[in-house]
Amino acid sequence: MAGRQARVADVHAVARAMPHVTVWERDDGTDRPVYQIGGKSFVFFRTARPDAVDPVTGEKYDDVIMIWTESEDEKLALLADDSLPFFSTPHFDGHPSVLVRASRIGELSRQELTEIVQDAWLSRASARRATAWLKEHRL
Template identity: 85%
Template sequence: MPHVTVWERDDGTNRPVYQVGGKSFVFFRTARPDAFDPDTGERYDDVIMIWVESEEEKLALVSDESNPFFTTPHFDGHPSVLVRASELGGLSRQELTEIIQDAWLSRASNRRATTWLEEHRLG
């Protein structure tokens, strides 16, 4: 995607944040208490947060049991879904591409989004 910058943390965790115009659209999280294995209580250390366009899109993604997306109460009202990196194999390359493109579009400026959509004959 155009105009993407990658912000690398300086804490040695190698968990990048992908941004467009200074706005994050994909964020690799550190282990947090809100995402954990329900059987062991162990915090997931491979959670990726991906922005979505709307609450409706979020609900559609997390309610579809055929995909690996989830959310936690910490993200109630936030336009994003969570996915474990270890579960990305449950998505096709096309599905993952569309999710990332949609995340970028949800955060890019109107001008950038319109230009990209027109260039790809989607607008």
């Protein structure tokens, strides 16, 4: 892992820094925003759900972040890399996204996290916006 460890604050900072992003805040007083581009979510801080639980205690994880991927193949590649903290649940079978616990985000470098969040944005942005962003960043 190169560079400093990622932090949850980096998820917010990178997602907010992408162009044309809107942030949907929950009314329940929790800090679990949904980051969207063109009305499509690309990073989503989930509430505790029965599909993501501690295998030892059975307690629901209350710190899960869902991040869209470019494709099912990209998702499977991220999940296959044992050095990465991503996981999925049967609820997300066939859905192009990965899950990561906020408590494990530090297992990524800030650069790795930045690329993953930018790729999530690109996967949901319109072709025009994605092309413009890629051209601007010479990628």
